[in-house]
Amino acid sequence: MDLDITILVIGLNHKTAPVEIREKLAFKNSSLHPLEKLKKEVSSFKEGLFLSTCNRVEFYFILERNQKNRFLTDFFSFIENESSFKWKDLEPHFYFLENEKAIKHLFEVACGLDSLVIGEPQILGQVKSAYKEALNYRTSGIVLNRLLHKCFSVAKKVRTETGIGGGAVSISYAAYRLAKKILGSLKDKVVLLVGAGEMAELACMHFVSEGVKKVLIANRTLSKAVELAEKFRGEAYSLDELLNALIKADIVISSTGAPNCIITKNMIASVLKPRKYKPLFVIDIAVPRDVDPEVNNLENVYLYDIDDLKSVVEKNLKEREKEATRAKTIIEAEVLKFQKWLKELGFYPTLRALNEKAEKLRQKELAKTFKKLKNLSEEEKEAIEILTRSLIQKLLYYPINFIKKSYHEEGKYAISLIRQIFELDEPFKEISDEDLNVLSCEIDKDIPSDSQNDSSKNFNSKKVLIQ
Amino acid sequence: MADLFFFLSFCIYLISWIGFIFYFKTLKKEALKYAQLVLLVGFCFHTLFWILKIYQIFTTSLLSFKHLLNFLSWELVFIYFLFTISPIKIYTTGFFLLPLVLIFFLLSFFFPQEVFSPFSPHFKSFWFPLHALTGLLSHGFLLFGVVTSLMYILQEREIKKKHLGLFFKKLPPLEYLDRVNEKCLYLGFIFLSFAMISGAIWSELAFGNYWRWSPKEVITLILWLIYAVLIHQRILIGWRGKKASYMFLLGFSIWLISFFVINLFSKGFHTYGS
Numbered sequence: 232m233d234l235d236i237t238i239l240v241i242g243l244n245h246k247t248a249p250v251e252i253r254e255k256l257a258f259k260n261s262s263l264h265p266l267e268k269l270k271k272e273v274s275s276f277k278e279g280l281f282l283s284t285c286n287r288v289e290f291y292f293i294l295e296r297n298q299k300n301r302f303l304t305d306f307f308s309f310i311e312n313e314s315s316f317k318w319k320d321l322e323p324h325f326y327f328l329e330n331e332k333a334i335k336h337l338f339e340v341a342c343g344l345d346s347l348v349i350g351e352p353q354i355l356g357q358v359k360s361a362y363k364e365a366l367n368y369r370t371s372g373i374v375l376n377r378l379l380h381k382c383f384s385v386a387k388k389v390r391t392e393t394g395i396g397g398g399a400v401s402i403s404y405a406a407y408r409l410a411k412k413i414l415g416s417l418k419d420k421v422v423l424l425v426g427a428g429e430m431a432e433l434a435c436m437h438f439v440s441e442g443v444k445k446v447l448i449a450n451r452t453l454s455k456a457v458e459l460a461e462k463f464r465g466e467a468y469s470l471d472e473l474l475n476a477l478i479k480a481d482i483v484i485s486s487t488g489a490p491n492c493i494i495t496k497n498m499i500a501s502v503l504k505p506r507k508y509k510p511l512f513v514i515d516i517a518v519p520r521d522v523d524p525e526v527n528n529l530e531n532v533y534l535y536d537i538d539d540l541k542s543v544v545e546k547n548l549k550e551r552e553k554e555a556t557r558a559k560t561i562i563e564a565e566v567l568k569f570q571k572w573l574k575e576l577g578f579y580p581t582l583r584a585l586n587e588k589a590e591k592l593r594q595k596e597l598a599k600t601f602k603k604l605k606n607l608s609e610e611e612k613e614a615i616e617i618l619t620r621s622l623i624q625k626l627l628y629y630p631i632n633f634i635k636k637s638y639h640e641e642g643k644y645a646i647s648l649i650r651q652i653f654e655l656d657e658p659f660k661e662i663s664d665e666d667l668n669v670l671s672c673e674i675d676k677d678i679p680s681d682s683q684n685d686s687s688k689n690f691n692s693k694k695v696l697i698q
Numbered sequence: 699m700a701d702l703f704f705f706l707s708f709c710i711y712l713i714s715w716i717g718f719i720f721y722f723k724t725l726k727k728e729a730l731k732y733a734q735l736v737l738l739v740g741f742c743f744h745t746l747f748w749i750l751k752i753y754q755i756f757t758t759s760l761l762s763f764k765h766l767l768n769f770l771s772w773e774l775v776f777i778y779f780l781f782t783i784s785p786i787k788i789y790t791t792g793f794f795l796l797p798l799v800l801i802f803f804l805l806s807f808f809f810p811q812e813v814f815s816p817f818s819p820h821f822k823s824f825w826f827p828l829h830a831l832t833g834l835l836s837h838g839f840l841l842f843g844v845v846t847s848l849m850y851i852l853q854e855r856e857i858k859k860k861h862l863g864l865f866f867k868k869l870p871p872l873e874y875l876d877r878v879n880e881k882c883l884y885l886g887f888i889f890l891s892f893a894m895i896s897g898a899i900w901s902e903l904a905f906g907n908y909w910r911w912s913p914k915e916v917i918t919l920i921l922w923l924i925y926a927v928l929i930h931q932r933i934l935i936g937w938r939g940k941k942a943s944y945m946f947l948l949g950f951s952i953w954l955i956s957f958f959v960i961n962l963f964s965k966g967f968h969t970y971g972s
Contacts, residue, residue, distance in 0.1 A: 409857070411871060412853075412857065412866060412871050412872065413857060413871065413872050413873065414871065414872075414873050415870075415871035415872070415873030415874045415877075416873075504935070504936075506936070507935065507936030507938075508935070508936035508937065508938055508939070509936065509938075510872065510873065510939065527858065530939070530940065530941065531938065531939050531940070533857055533858065535860065539860045542860070543860075543862060546862070
């Protein structure tokens with residue numbers, strides 16, 4: 232690949248650097264965004280992006296190839312200034328990835344393959360907002376724009392085609408998913424919190440945000456229960472009234488600090504009949520346990536304690552790791568596609584210049600012709616338009632094809648050749664009739680062949696048209 | 699013509715089942731969409747087949763046992779679409795249901811043509827078609843309930859044992875399966891009651907007595923009683939979920955005896971091919 236630009240990632244993440252270093256480099260305290268500062272202090276990069284989350288700090292740069300060394304020294308001093316560390320101490324924590332590896336890294340980050348919890352979905356949003364910042368500070372250009380858009384679509388593809396985001400990987404979400412599997416829609420279900428601690432509150436959040444019908448809170452001290460009940464707009468019970476609450480509930484989340492079982496098998500067995508054996512899902516996240524494990528043997532009662540939930544989570548994580556290998560194959564294919572685009576980027580401006588030049592010539596010639604032939608109907612004018620356009624397209628087919636085909640073998644040579652032939656780098660100059668005449672005379676002299684007749688005919692007819 | 703539709707609908711059901719297998723494996727929405735679309739096409743052909751067949755049955759007054767089997771498979775697909783329209787979403791059922799549909803199809807294909815209903819001379823009466831149709835409908839709902847009961851039991855076991863595997867991931871929530879069970883129970887019971895009443899009235903008109911304690915009648919009564927107990931317990935005490943599912947399986951085994959053994963091999967009233 233022969234490219235003028237280099238895509239460079241400089242960064243550190245939870246695997247390479249401890250949090251003391253990551254937090255210093257997160258630029259959370261400074262008033263200016265790091266991209267703004269970089270733009271002022273280090274001018275030797277073309278495009279830049281800054282991604283900072285709690286697990287990583289990464290800079291993405293697009294550089295001119297020959298400027299790389301200069302840029303790196305600038306960048307190191309910039310980092311030294313910003314953080315109170317010496318570059319020597321920092322260097323082992325950083326990773327430097329270029330081109331193919333850099334693209335791959337960005338895709339993996341966006342898909343959550345590089346995250347602490349594989350496949351977590353927040354990272355994509357963080358990449359998106361980092362990109363927005365880059366747009367804000369105008370440090371994103373043609374390459375980064377394309378790269379980031381590609382990266383978003385890759386992330387979406389990976390998410391839909393693999394199970395990387397499947398399966399709950401937090402305790403409270405695992406409990407929520409189980410509840411959905413047992414009880415179906417939760418819209419008409421009642422959650423009972425036993426113990427008004429923070430744990431119960433957190434575990435309950437998923438259920439509340441999904442819109443359960445009601446939240447009941449039972450606690451040893453009633454005042455605390457009332458406090459929490461107000462927050463969730465629910466009902467408060469004391470522990471003595473627990474049986475009444477159990478009759479109404481569909482989901483029980485227990486997290487008291489009690490040293491022994493609060494909910495016994497007999498208690499649940501006694502409420503089964505008044506509940507008409509409606510399914511009851513009991514989540515026991517307290518240690519020591521609040522609920523007698525025997526409860527699980529009752530009909531239509533499902534008890535999951537903290538270890539059960541943990542094992543569910545671990546299993547899901549393992550499955551995500553399996554899916555990650557599938558995601559990586561998708562990513563590799565997409566990296567290849569992007570590299571192809573980058574290659575095309577090398578000759579794209581030439582193609583455009585070529586087209587523009589031809590179009591300019593065409594317009595000028597058309598204007599001349601229409602000036603001379605005043606009595607043309609609209610239809611005839613259109614026919615001439617079409618004729619000239621297709622003539623140009625067909626003539627340009629050869630140079631364009633030449634560039635595209637020979638780009639891989641001869642690289643920039645093909646481009647510079649075409650640029651020279653068509654004088655693309657020089658200012659536009661009208662070709663006068665004299666130039667043409669001189670040229671056609673030379674042709675007449677030099678090549679005594681069949682084609683000579685054709686070309687002279689062409690010129691004659693053109694002259695007729697012009698006159 | 700009818701044979702063509704028969705063959706077409708069988709092939710299309712088979713394709714649809716492959717689609718449902720794919721959906722079961724991947725849980726992709728598109729797979730489901732196409733599988734259901736294909737199933738609908740097959741169902742249309744199947745319905746055409748039945749329109750032609752019913753005309754034929756009424757003109758020749760010959761009802762073969764193989765047609766009953768085929769009609770059951772038509773009903774199962776029909777009930778599947780009924781539940782697809784309803785708000786309870788239990789799509790993966792297609793994966794479990796279609797094998798049953800295909801088995802009935804194959805059975806009806808290989809069953810000898812000569813096993814005719816003993817009631818052939820009585821088709822023109824009003825009560826007999828009513829009796830046959832409601833009876834078959836009750837069988838259809840019973841069979842559908844058996845399929846969802848099986849799904850319920852498979853999944854419930856995984857959740858209870860905290861061994862969340864294949865079925866936990868693929869099957870609809872327990873609650874939905876239980877609600878489908880409930881509906882199948884009520885509808886099956888209603889149709890079975892209709893079938894028994896219309897059968898009794900028709901028997902009175904044709905033969906002069908309402909009830910004659912033939913094996914078929916006895917075993918149907920047992921089935922009806924099981925349904926009745928189940929409904930009673932469900933409404934008053936709350937038998938649901940696993941217990942109800944096992945009751946469905948019990949009802950299914952009794953149905954197997956009533957439909958295949960008694961209809962074909964017992965001596966007496968209701969026996970086909972005698």
